[in-house]
Amino acid sequence: MPNPTATCETSLGTFEVELFKDLMPLTAGNFITLAKSGFYDGLHFHRVIKGFMAQFGCPHSKDPKSPKAGTGDGPDGTIKDEHTAKISNEPGTLSMANVGDPNSGSCQFFINTKHNSYLDWFTPGASKHPVFAKVIKGMDVISKIESTATDGDDRPKTPVKMIKITVHEA
Numbered sequence: 001m002p003n004p005t006a007t008c009e010t011s012l013g014t015f016e017v018e019l020f021k022d023l024m025p026l027t028a029g030n031f032i033t034l035a036k037s038g039f040y041d042g043l044h045f046h047r048v049i050k051g052f053m054a055q056f057g058c059p060h061s062k063d064p065k066s067p068k069a070g071t072g073d074g075p076d077g078t079i080k081d082e083h084t085a086k087i088s089n090e091p092g093t094l095s096m097a098n099v100g101d102p103n104s105g106s107c108q109f110f111i112n113t114k115h116n117s118y119l120d121w122f123t124p125g126a127s128k129h130p131v132f133a134k135v136i137k138g139m140d141v142i143s144k145i146e147s148t149a150t151d152g153d154d155r156p157k158t159p160v161k162m163i164k165i166t167v168h169e170a
Contacts, residue, residue: 002170003028005136006035010045011161012145015138017094019167020131023085027096027105027132030079034107035165039074045145045160046070047153053116054145055097056162057108064159074107081105081121087131089116092142094133100126111135113146 004019019028034040034057042062046069047055060068080103082096089095089112097108109132112119121128135142148156 004032004170005168006032006133007166007168008138009163009165010141010145011159011163012148013138013141015141016136017133018136019133020085020087023087024082024130024132026079026082027130030074030107031094031109031132032167034074035167037075039107040162040165043162044069044156045162046155047110048146048148048150048156048160049154050146051114053110053112054142055108055110057097059107064155064161069155070108072107078104078106081128082130082132083121083128085131086120086122089119089129089131090134091115092135092139093131094135095119095129095131098129102128105130111142111145113142 003021006017021028044061044064045056046061058070059072060066093112094109096105098104119127119129
């Protein structure tokens with residue numbers, strides 16, 4: 001059975017991702033549940049670092065200037081770390097963000113814009129970020145998001161809004 005996909009419509013264009021429900025059912029399932037509920041609609045990318053990643057999914061980012069953007073959890077709290085499939089943090093992959101502690105992922109994720117293998121959960125080091133999806137269409141949009149001008153806190157000066165995420169079940 002093919003994996004579900006999601007169409008992500010942003011203020012800078014639309015991109016599509018394949019959700020690795022077959023390999024990462026807990027993490028991909030968490031994203032799917034939040035997306036289907038409309039949780040992500042209207043939120044803003046709150047941290048963008050050119051040559052690294054674009055982060056999204058904090059409920060406080062509905063207000064793109066909120067000082068709390070980047071600190072919030074989803075409505076159901078945190079999820080267990082899913083260290084099963086060895087999928088590397090390659091360009092275009094979506095990875096679960098966390099606060100650096102085990103089992104602290106929730107609703108926030110980031111899109112890698114370069115190969116960040118040191119963030120893989122299966123490599124030595126403190127950062128452990130499981131990959132649960134990959135951009136399959138619209139990397140040019142990710143490049144636009146990554147290239148947006150940011151302030152000293154890595155927040156886009158011109159807010160980048162997620163208008164709507166639509167999940168397509170296989």
